[in-house]
Amino acid sequence: MTVKVQREDFDPGAEIARLHEGRSDIGAVVSFVGVVRGDSGGDKLRTMTLEHFPGMTERELERIAEEARERWSLDGVTIVHRYGELKPGERIVLVVTAAGHRHAAFEAGSFLMDYLKTKAPFWKREMRESGEHWVEARESDDRAAERWR
Amino acid sequence: MKLLYFAWVREKVGRSEETIDVPQGANTVGDLALWLKSRGGGYAEAFADMKRVRAAVNQEHADLLAPVGARDEVAFFPPVTGG
Numbered sequence: 150m151t152v153k154v155q156r157e158d159f160d161p162g163a164e165i166a167r168l169h170e171g172r173s174d175i176g177a178v179v180s181f182v183g184v185v186r187g188d189s190g191g192d193k194l195r196t197m198t199l200e201h202f203p204g205m206t207e208r209e210l211e212r213i214a215e216e217a218r219e220r221w222s223l224d225g226v227t228i229v230h231r232y233g234e235l236k237p238g239e240r241i242v243l244v245v246t247a248a249g250h251r252h253a254a255f256e257a258g259s260f261l262m263d264y265l266k267t268k269a270p271f272w273k274r275e276m277r278e279s280g281e282h283w284v285e286a287r288e289s290d291d292r293a294a295e296r297w298r
Numbered sequence: 299m300k301l302l303y304f305a306w307v308r309e310k311v312g313r314s315e316e317t318i319d320v321p322q323g324a325n326t327v328g329d330l331a332l333w334l335k336s337r338g339g340g341y342a343e344a345f346a347d348m349k350r351v352r353a354a355v356n357q358e359h360a361d362l363l364a365p366v367g368a369r370d371e372v373a374f375f376p377p378v379t380g381g
Contacts, residue, residue, distance in 0.1 A: 270304070274305070
């Protein structure tokens, strides 16, 4: 299990390779990359700044990863989440899951993203052409996390 | 007791952390939030609607009924928006 919270970009290919290289028991590796979306109804995003709670963020991501490992038979989990200032098109988050078979890897990856969105202490501030504001939490994200209960 | 603030809660109260003596009668996260609100100014604004504020005690998510004491670190912040 690998959890990283960092300012720098990450290399999805390298993280995927690290999770299964040298092993022959893994049959499926699923990855999700979250990217900063630039457009939202014509009001263009200039930059996004992610604030987080150092210490709790890492612990929370580790707790979420641990929960995924208890629910599914996983051979590996990697979560990388960036903070600081990001521009449209930049990568924000990476979740990689490895398992013997694809279903566990897909489901665990989806679970990790849903839980991360409602549990990991990050806050997005958007600088748009129209001004700056904190991103509001979405009820649809809460509902997405609820379905795993 | 150490208090931490993040995102717009931090902006409204005007600081990211502070150390306080536990207010008399403040036994839970909710009590503490009410006491902070009673300080007025930016605190009153930040804690005006507790439905919009979340908390963590010692780096774990906590609800308004969670107990707090002098040795605890309590953080207040908006609902999270990572991912």
